[in-house]
Amino acid sequence: MLLNLSVLKDNPGGSIPFEVVLDLHELAFGGCCPATEPVTAVGEVRNTAGVYVLSGRVNTTLHGPCDRCARDVVKPVEFPLHAVLVEEISNDDGEDPWYFLLEDGCADLDDIVTTTFVLSMDSKFLCKEDCKGLCCRCGKDLNDGPCGCQPDADPRLAVLQQLLKK
Numbered sequence: 660m661l662l663n664l665s666v667l668k669d670n671p672g673g674s675i676p677f678e679v680v681l682d683l684h685e686l687a688f689g690g691c692c693p694a695t696e697p698v699t700a701v702g703e704v705r706n707t708a709g710v711y712v713l714s715g716r717v718n719t720t721l722h723g724p725c726d727r728c729a730r731d732v733v734k735p736v737e738f739p740l741h742a743v744l745v746e747e748i749s750n751d752d753g754e755d756p757w758y759f760l761l762e763d764g765c766a767d768l769d770d771i772v773t774t775t776f777v778l779s780m781d782s783k784f785l786c787k788e789d790c791k792g793l794c795c796r797c798g799k800d801l802n803d804g805p806c807g808c809q810p811d812a813d814p815r816l817a818v819l820q821q822l823l824k825k
């Protein structure tokens with residue numbers, strides 16, 4: 660959705676509210692697409708001393724397998740939305756993801772919300788922060804308790820034991 664900001668041009672302190680709902684179910688993160696539900700962004704663009712500042716929140720509920728234990732996870736998330744809208748990007752701020760170009764005086768909300776969403780996602784999708792994952796030998800879910808596998812003996816200790824035997 661394009662938000663026309665021309666009414667803000669000569670209106671310092673003025674603001675325009677917005678609400679967009681995006682379908683981002685094709686966005687892939689590490690081989691899965693967790694954004695199966697609509698992604699909603701609500702906020703406003705304010706003319707702050709001649710600078711257009713966009714602020715708001717992005718909400719959705721993510722679905723997917725936990726990266727460690729592969730359990731199905733349903734996880735509501737909310738990310739802050741913050742962007743500075745500029746007529747042109749100078750060399751200094753071109754690297755900053757929070758600067759967005761206006762197109763004919765309009766803010767491209769789809770682009771801003773999608774970029775914010777991607778940059779806000781955790782690199783790991785976990786059922787809980789301290790998920791213990793699966794045992795790499797027997798495959799048991801270690802969140803349900805320890806398995807019977809013995810930890811690998813330290814190879815340096817084995818060498819030491821050989822030496823002590825002599």
Ligand SMILES: [Zn+2]
Pocket residue numbers: 725726727728729730785786787790791792
């Ligand atoms: Zn997990």
Ligand SMILES: [Zn+2]
Pocket residue numbers: 794795796797798799806807808
């Ligand atoms: Zn095990």
